[in-house]
Amino acid sequence: MNPGIIVLLMFAAVVVLFVLRTPVAITLGSVGIITLYLINGPRFLQMLPPSIFQSMTSIILLAIPLFIFIGCLLERSGIADEIFEMIYMWLGPVPGGLAIGTVLICVIFAAMVGIVGAATVTMGLIALPAMLKRGYKTSLAIGCISGGGALGFLIPPSVTMIVYASLSNLSIGKMFLAGIIPGFLLAFLFIAYILIRSLINPRLAPPIPVEERASWVQKWASIKNLFMPFLLIFSIMGTIFSGLATPTEAAAVGAVVAMAIVLLRKRSLKECMGLVSTAAENATFLTSMVLWIIVGSLAFSAVVNTLGLPLLLKDLIDSIGMNRWSVLIAMQISFFLLGMVMDDLPIIMITVPVYVPLITLLGFNPLWFGILFIVNMQMAYLTPPFGFVLFYMKGVVPPGVSMGDIYKSVWPFIGLQALCLVLIMIFPEIVLWLPAVVGM
Numbered sequence: 001m002n003p004g005i006i007v008l009l010m011f012a013a014v015v016v017l018f019v020l021r022t023p024v025a026i027t028l029g030s031v032g033i034i035t036l037y038l039i040n041g042p043r044f045l046q047m048l049p050p051s052i053f054q055s056m057t058s059i060i061l062l063a064i065p066l067f068i069f070i071g072c073l074l075e076r077s078g079i080a081d082e083i084f085e086m087i088y089m090w091l092g093p094v095p096g097g098l099a100i101g102t103v104l105i106c107v108i109f110a111a112m113v114g115i116v117g118a119a120t121v122t123m124g125l126i127a128l129p130a131m132l133k134r135g136y137k138t139s140l141a142i143g144c145i146s147g148g149g150a151l152g153f154l155i156p157p158s159v160t161m162i163v164y165a166s167l168s169n170l171s172i173g174k175m176f177l178a179g180i181i182p183g184f185l186l187a188f189l190f191i192a193y194i195l196i197r198s199l200i201n202p203r204l205a206p207p208i209p210v211e212e213r214a215s216w217v218q219k220w221a222s223i224k225n226l227f228m229p230f231l232l233i234f235s236i237m238g239t240i241f242s243g244l245a246t247p248t249e250a251a252a253v254g255a256v257v258a259m260a261i262v263l264l265r266k267r268s269l270k271e272c273m274g275l276v277s278t279a280a281e282n283a284t285f286l287t288s289m290v291l292w293i294i295v296g297s298l299a300f301s302a303v304v305n306t307l308g309l310p311l312l313l314k315d316l317i318d319s320i321g322m323n324r325w326s327v328l329i330a331m332q333i334s335f336f337l338l339g340m341v342m343d344d345l346p347i348i349m350i351t352v353p354v355y356v357p358l359i360t361l362l363g364f365n366p367l368w369f370g371i372l373f374i375v376n377m378q379m380a381y382l383t384p385p386f387g388f389v390l391f392y393m394k395g396v397v398p399p400g401v402s403m404g405d406i407y408k409s410v411w412p413f414i415g416l417q418a419l420c421l422v423l424i425m426i427f428p429e430i431v432l433w434l435p436a437v438v439g440m
Helices: 004-021 026-039 048-056 059-075 079-091 097-113 114-132 136-151 159-168 172-200 218-240 247-265 269-307 310-321 324-339 344-361 364-380 387-392 402-427 429-438
Strands: none
Touching: 004 026, 004 114, 026 114, 026 159, 026 269, 048 247, 048 269, 048 429, 059 097, 059 159, 059 324, 079 097, 079 114, 079 172, 079 218, 097 114, 097 136, 114 387, 114 429, 136 172, 136 364, 136 387, 136 402, 159 269, 159 344, 159 364, 172 218, 172 247, 172 269, 172 324, 172 364, 172 402, 172 429, 247 269, 247 387, 269 344, 269 429, 310 387, 324 344, 324 364, 324 402, 344 364, 364 387, 364 402, 364 429
16 A cells, blocks of 8 residues: 555544544554554564564653653742742733733743643632733733743743653754753743833733832832742753753652752651652553653554655655745644644654654754754644633633633733744754854
């Protein structure tokens, strides 16, 4: 049978199984194994377990449970409350200041934990009531938390970056470096949008009343609230970029520092141990889910590699004279459409084995393409109807806020993400400059 037809049948089977609500790991694994059996016979399946075992025992993947553990630990540590108190003092008098501060706190959380849910849920519980109490328009308050929370994809350390890099044979350190400038660029776009809208219409996000504003003594005293977050960020990112540790080793250092922070903040050792135990349990559950999806994807990608699909697509593109930029743009559109109905991990598992080799054959930089992919996954987490951030927000918004209201609130921030994507496509140096300077 023609390899192209085989792949189309595989993707059709995946879509059908997803519609039937079959777990992602079982979907990808069963489709891959059955297809391998049909096209190569049972002897070829013997090659699959050693390949899966080698991939799953990679030290790179050890960073995933550690970063998830850090995120689960800090969600309940109270650090976000202290940072928000400081932001409230400094930016509260500015129109849109609390929304701007929320984005900044999301940046800090992204640099500490590397997962989206931690910042989104935490700021939804802390910042959203404060903004609504001060008369902020609901759509702006929800939108800034949703957009800021998704920055965890792009600002290192990012668990999604680790998974992507491990499957595409890219350096995690380079991926982390490549995401820094785009991450801060996107945060700047969010802040600029909030500030401009608030200055044009102060009733949209009014400043806090004069009588609630802090003195300069209180403001400067609140700076101490940044010490522990920056200590954790330095323990992770500083050790990576200084060459003292690999990303996996840095994740272990970060986990120890995070536990020390919790111990210092809690009143008793018993309370601290209870929090660590709960965080470890949640991290185990989330990690197991991620790793089973990776196992299923390895069987799926084995078929793609066996059929030589990237080379077939390259020959097809050359035969019809299609421009390589048209192919790249078509890939971005496919990411956006897939993101409307799927989580980031299944999209990685399905597209990386096909897209990354093809992108390399077309002469594009795979590191640059990786950051384009990450920005698309940010958009996917905000895009209705199945963006995960939307469901996180639904769990923390007041009862009167409908899912439709949440959908409406995120579109300006999706537009800013799309603008960031376009800027990165036009100016690849935004991604490639820092890795080149550091020389990782």
